[in-house]
Amino acid sequence: MQHGINQICDAIRPTLGPLPRVVAISPVMSNKTPELLDNGAVIARRIVQLPGRSSDTGAMLIRHMLWRIHEEAGDGTATAAILFQSIYNLGVRYLTAGGNAMRLRSFLERGMKLILNELDQMTIPVEGRNQLANVAESLCHDPELAKYLGEIFDIIGDCGQLDIRPGYGRTLGSEYPDGSYWEQGIISREILGGTEFSRAELQNVHVLICDQKIESPRDLMPLLEQAMPANVRSLLIVAQDYTDPVKSFLVANWKRGVFQAIAVKIPGSVPDDQRAFMEDIAVLTGATPIYKATGQKLDTVHLSDLGQARRVWANVVHFGVIAGKADPLALRQHISNLRAREQATPDADQRRKLQQRLGKLLGGSATLSIGGSTDLEIKSRKELAGRSAQAMRGAVRAGVVPGGGVALLNCQAALKPLLEHPDDADERAAYNILHQVLETPLRTIISNAGSDVGTVVAECRHRGDRYGWDARSGQVVDVVETGIFDVATVVRSVVTAAISSAALALTVDVLVHHKNPEETIQP
Amino acid sequence: MTDTLQSDIVYALSVSPTFAQDGIAFAAQQSGLYRSEDGGASWTPTYDSLNLPSTLPTLTVVLSPDFSRDATVFAGVGGGVLRSNDGGQTWTMTALSLPAPAITILALSPNFAEDGLVFAGSMEDGFFVSADKGHQWRTWNFGLLDLNVLCLAIDPDFKHSEILFAGTENGLFRSTNSGHSWREVNFPSEHAPILSLAVRQNRLFAGTEASGLFISDDSGLSWSQPIHETLDDSVNGIALAQTFPATPHILLALSSRIMFSPDGGKSWTLRSELPDEQQMTCFAAPMGVQEDSPLLVGTADSGILQL
Structure with missing residues (x-):
């Protein structure tokens, strides 16, 4: 299992950060060109099967988790993969040395709650097109697209209808049709x-x-x-x-x-x-x-x-x-009922439909047309815009946290008191694992940008809570002031999915395989 | 006290920012738009250059903050906005989207000379914005759940905050992006319609049709009402001192009384009362908001009064 998990995560790892490497996927048909991807969820989705049944089981476990995050949050899959991989590897090492998997899982989940509380305290509401454009740029690393997304989400808010269409020219464009x-x-x-x-x-x-x-x-x-x-x-x-x-x-x-x-x-x-x-x-x-x-x-x-x-x-x-x-009163009441349903539903598809309805009722919509030099460029930019837009809705609704892995790094502080007085070895191991793992996203961003990880992490720690690595300028900066943010709902989804899934995977003791498993090439 | 040419309903008054020197005021009336150059003592019609076959009811008028230099006036009529760049001598009509909207309120950005932003509220069609000094307009109604806009208020720090408020038949809405989208303010909607608004920093004043004045000190999150029996009336206009809240003076136009508060709305005194059950529709305090400062008052059937 561990081998499969590492194979998928290692394939996704280079895509984290504003200077991601691209992953080439060889085509199913040999005469087609390879697919060049920088989206963790899609990369995982393209890996249909790994040789070795146990490896494949591990790979499919993380593949499903990543796709779920992609559908729910629209971003954060690379971070989730890295967190999952680190927790799982460190957990396996501890269990091999004689640790108790069930107790480890329980302490990992307890630590997760502390991290989530810490993230809540760091959350900053985001308002105005400039702030929203900064958030969008942290998501898509495309300044022109980010500017449009900032303007659009400042107008349509978290529920407005946004249609992303291929454009006819080379540039981007936005329109705001009247009414619904x-x-x-x-x-x-x-x-x-x-x-x-x-x-x-x-x-x-x-x-x-x-x-x-x-x-x-x-x-x-x-x-x-x-x-x-x-x-x-x-x-x-x-x-x-x-x-x-x-x-x-x-x-x-x-x-x-x-x-x-x-x-x-x-x-x-x-x-x-x-x-x-x-x-x-x-x-x-x-x-x-x-x-x-x-x-x-x-x-x-x-x-x-x-x-x-x-x-x-x-x-x-x-x-x-x-x-x-x-009747404005009836309209208000209807909107308020739909909002309540939208917040209560656990079903992502249902939530999306309710958001679309709310957007129409609020009386407006936006169209973003994506231009480009080639069909391939338009297609990939359109996909990027769609993904970023989904995460932007979360940013408008629930705010942002310091980006570039800084928020997770700062969550280490919440675990320190527990690390000082653990009741037993399992508890100490769980919090130690989480403490180590929380700095892996920052380390990976630095590494992907080709800089020296140890020096940069040390400088970030030395300069204070809000400091992180701006991979594009190659400097340690105040990420909040520089406008490097992560969407709070995305980071919460990532932490929840990665820790709970890895903790669960660590409790797997026996794998049962079918004698003749069905093979599929469905991506 | 001076009558206008026609003693019909006066919908709006707007005075020159340099009124003390030029004495210029405009009055939007059922019978058209009138201009005074003597502080409101006499009025002349301004639509002569249009050679209209009949009167053109004018629901609102607003002057540029830089009127002494650009002489720009906007007037809201059924179907569009009239613009004059020569103090009302000649006019250009900009028709808005069909079906023709009735423009009920106009407002200009305090930074109009640079940003060219003009805002218009309408009955049934919501909110319009022009970003080129009134040449082209488009609707921006995202989040505006009630499209009957009766009044607008612009944050004096609009250049940085981009905040404006719209009072409607059923509630109060706030925009933080120059009117491109709206969010409902937590105003008790059972007290709507809102006829008048004023804003300074986080302090918001909303005058209702039948429930008097509401004051919020937190940009509309919570509201209180001044306790004064005469205030339980229709509030047709609110004027705050230029330096409010440092000078906490407020003038309030009720249906037939002008009330004055020297302390930001805590206490109120009767400033003036209209004779013979005349109904007030609007007012202007061209020389500033003091208890004894001169006022121009528009009425429902007696033209414009100087008080």
Whole structure:
């Protein structure tokens, strides 16, 4: 197991820090070029199987942990790999000398809590585009991208919608579309008239939301009979589906200009998502949705059931609502309920969906277009932007800690009192391991930058708590003043995952292998 | 006491920063925009150069902080913002996004000459920003959960803090990035709408439509209300002394009374009362905030009064 763990961690180790080395992964197909990676999680993901079943078991254990951190936090996988490897190796050495694995695990986990408390005390809230840009630069080491991310997250906050798209030029660009939009295009391209970039737009619009298929133009007649005398001339229809006669009816009316409707299907691919989006659009526009399950039909709809918005638009892929006439109190309540659910859910995918919904309800979004000289450059920069953006949400929500491994180094202070009076050898060993391990990220950053580890670490210690190694300037600096930060939620995730997983791995006593294991090349 | 040309509703008053020398003031009224060059004694209409077929109701007006040099005036009307660079003689209209928004409030950055930032609040369409002295505008409503903006207040240290506040029909919002995004302030929303705002350092004053004045000493985290029976009224305007809080003087425009506080809102005295149940809509203290300093007062149906 130890061999497999070390193989994966040694492959990831060079990627830590602002001057990372690149790892080349040979392709599955021999005629393809090697993949050049600097993301620990993706490197681990590409290692599908190691020779030797026991080695492979160890490798897969850490591989899954790293991918989980990548999905939850978006950053920190290299640090997690290094911490895990160091704890595991030191732990194995101690256990070989006769230590008790279960007691060691328990003390490692107790030490972890102290480290987490210490990190909480170091957390600094981050505000303003300049500070956010510094955090982003610590994450992506790309000053231009960091500047855009700083500006974007200053505006959209922790929940705002950010779409990262490949751009057409060589540079980056940002846009802030008005209002909220969803992935669902207009049902009839005839209304758009022009090219695929055309969009239909209506002003002072009423909004009908129903989860039924509109079968016939007759279904809409009772509503239209109420609308015309009330001078309602524009409608957004969000429904489950439309028959061809209904589409033709809406197109004909659009062309006549007497009554214009933008019709879209309910966004979302599964019923739960669709219901959530219906609910959100209803709250944003003040509409009362018409649900099939409640026995409501379109012929019973009243004008008062319709929501309203100042503007509505749609193109072939999206539709949007600008300045919906929501009841602000209902909107606040809805947002507060979603926030509570988002904070409570342990499921990363569910949390992401709730964040997307919150972003739309807060009324804005940002688009970051990534340009570059080659497709490969655009692709890798886009991936980097996505990863950094995920970690930035954590920074906006929960703040940052001194970066470059300094926060972890400073956590050594929390373990010192326990090291002085341990009850037994297992306890002393556990805290000793953690104490040593907390300086490995800083040591690795220095080593990856090609500097002398011993001299630099000694200087950092000598100059004080906030001092660390700025690999790009090659100097020991006050990392807070210089703007070198790590996202607090990322560091917490890394510490929790690395220590608890390594402590658990140390308790493995027996490995059982299948006689004929299934082989897979699924990356 | 002097009548305007039309004794209709006065929505807003704005005075020259060098009023003591030039006596210039502008009044936004239902019947248009008026200018006075004699401290408010007489008023002349300013839209003549536009040759309008009918009156143009003007909901708000604001003068550049550097008015004596740049003579720049902005006026908010239904559908857009009018800009004049010659003290109101000629105007350029900038239409905002369709459907035409009703601009209810305008404010300029204290550093307008350099940053060119103009802010506009609207009914139904939220908040607009121009970063080029009013030539181009765009909406910035991220986090603004209520798009009916009634008043704005800009931090005097805006150049560094970029902080501004927006009072709306249902609450109070704060921006720390020049209005590009908003976060709701912990204001008791049952007391909204908020009609007037003033801010100095961490001290925030919010005047409500029916529940009087609210004061926060911690940028809106907690609120208190001054205890005074006459303050339980509509607060149409708040003026703080230029050097507040060193000089803790406050003037408050209620529905028919002007109240004065010499001690940052702890105690209040009646400064003036409008005669014959006249309703006050806005006011300006062009010579500073003192108990006896002259005031211009806009009313609902009696034009502008000098008090």
